Amino acid sequence: MSSAVDPTRINDLPALVGQTVTVSGWVTHLRSSGKVAFVVMRDGTGTLQCVVAKKEVSEATWEQFGLLTLEASFSVTGAVRADARQVGGVEIGVKELTLLGPSALDYPIQPKEHGVDFLMDNRHFWLRTPRQVAIMRIRNEIEQAIHDFFYERGFLRVDTPILTAAIGERSGLFATEYFDEGTAYLAQTGQLYGEAAAAAFGKIYTFGPTFRAEKSKTRRHLTEFWMIEPEVAFNDTHANMRLQEDFVSFLVQRVLERRPAELKELERDVSKLEGIKAPFPRIDYTDAVATLQRKGSKVTWGEDLGAEDEALLVADYETPIFICNYPKEAKAFYMKENPADPRTVLCDDMLAPEGYGEIIGGSQREDDYDKLLHRIHEEKLPVEAYSWYLDLRKYGTFVHSGFGLGLERTVAWICGSPHIRECIPFPRLLNRLHP
């Protein structure tokens, strides 16, 4: 009953040339001349050409080959042979082949064009296709790179709560009943908890899902998305931007180094990524508005920048850029008033090049108790729910800054993907809760 050895995977095979192995996976391609048959197997770790010569296998194995269909699961036993023409440099000369799980002929994803809704309905199968596998491998690389970046720099990961009382941003909240405690809301950000944690641990980051119950239907919005939110005690807005540019450069260079095959599968123009190295240009909001007006935008000082304005600004650059120090009214209540111009706050948005737009929003946080309380009143937020957050300013307040990086937007940019929906395994959109 017990298998003494763990299953061999396709990506193990280059080290096993000349040996006889058994590998299991699924059919992605089939062809036969009547004398020699070829099956391409995928197992999630790679693809493998399996060569079945009718003369060299039993009648049973040849019959099993005849039963294979697209995405049927099967195992092969045979010798691993070097073959430079193959991905991974090996193929297998089949001695035995066994159909494990048949696949009905109506397997949904066929080698033809499918509509987006159909692909989304069949996301559990769509994920198996080469483009989606490449995106998910790059997503995984970015995620591990994020953890490595912060771990190596002494940041503590802090998992902030999803179920919260009325705290965070203002609208678009998912609500659920929470026993006798009333209504809980799904977190839109972990930042406020991150600030408390920064006072305890110095340098922290969060890494978790966040939620927006907004009726946005764009290429850049999900109702459930993952966000990474570092928060650092005693960092001012300048140190905060340095951290952001170092961080984003690290992620891009890491993917270039370790995922070249996946970038190639995606036909990504890597020359656009190779130059992504800190520092990035810093543009004051006020200067940005002047530039935009020169370029014909109707934006006026005081407004937030829309996606079109952002695109106009980044068009002049090949790296991400920072837009700094927005007007107070355009930004969240917790951002620190700019001492040099109290109409503005010490904040930055990082805009990715090639039209990908905002991937980071960051700021120095308001550390003055009275100013923060005033802003909470101005925004008509429930003061009681913020009492512990105000406490951080009452007992040993401190300069601190942080930012939020949207994971799926970052993956979309690095992959060159036109739509965020393919940058998360099971996307949640306005009209999409399945599968």
Next chain:
Amino acid sequence: MSSAVDPTRINDLPALVGQTVTVSGWVTHLRSSGKVAFVVMRDGTGTLQCVVAKKEVSEATWEQFGLLTLEASFSVTGAVRADARQVGGVEIGVKELTLLGPSALDYPIQPKEHGVDFLMDNRHFWLRTPRQVAIMRIRNEIEQAIHDFFYERGFLRVDTPILTAAIGERSGLFATEYFDEGTAYLAQTGQLYGEAAAAAFGKIYTFGPTFRAEKSKTRRHLTEFWMIEPEVAFNDTHANMRLQEDFVSFLVQRVLERRPAELKELERDVSKLEGIKAPFPRIDYTDAVATLQRKGSKVTWGEDLGAEDEALLVADYETPIFICNYPKEAKAFYMKENPADPRTVLCDDMLAPEGYGEIIGGSQREDDYDKLLHRIHEEKLPVEAYSWYLDLRKYGTFVHSGFGLGLERTVAWICGSPHIRECIPFPRLLNRLHP
């Protein structure tokens, strides 16, 4: 305005002996002889003794010292001196000291005993105390070790959705309205999605928050907790258990190697952890029931094991143990029927020693379409919601296994903590949604 250099941290200082630095942090201890004053600063990366000799500082600095209170934030400038008696081997001879953020004298956490409810109400401050810092540093180490373990072994991390249609386990669901799509439920597990991902990527794991709206009030239950759920194509139940014991051994040994100071702070008996190395004993459920009956338990064959029964079983061991192949009725619908005894399923629970109980539940998954459909009907689950899950058995079904590790339970065991509530930054319990 711009600080050209990022702030120096206490844990940077051992490399800066002899240099003059500025460091910022919070007061944890104060004392003065009238001529020499000592302040201990914490900044989240470490603690630092700051020595203020009245004769060697300005009157202004001596006055600033007089304004310090517990948890006030302040900065000091001075020379880093080697001092073997200090944590980290250094202290600072203060030249200048500046109070940055005063702390009111009613700072909630004082050096005395506080009740648990009070500490929980002040979790944002409680987190700053040495025991809580040590637990959070160990939690962080375990989290990074989890990512490293799977990354190095070629597993793809897959972020499964939190907002789901009616799928997963059966009761205790948090619900929220989801636009025109009806009710969404917060995920109790990512496993079902993990199974789809295993067919796409071979070896995967999830790492995310999960939710149980259950009225459990024990030392071992949270309503929101983090779970790690690997899923592996072509692994049978035996390979699954080997993966579990390798994984848990890796985590324990990593904490022993890299977090000795934190284990010491917690007064953890590390001799109990040093022997945690694979393999772990495997005990068949049927044998476990016989053992329990011999020991005086009233358990009968067919029932799930309660916490007391588990404690009786692990009492004989110094490593975690597996209890395998439970009766079908005691376990979830998706577990594979045991061919050797169809009354049971191919599953395991891993019980931690020292009374910590279940930290992992794992199983081989039912890969037979008809048997799975039968179980879904038996459990009166909504078949339509499971259609994509059933699809995985209709098109190329495959042997696969996986498990779920409860993060907070694992942290509690490794830390020797009596209660799971201190093993997550901001715990969510039946009566606890704040802060």
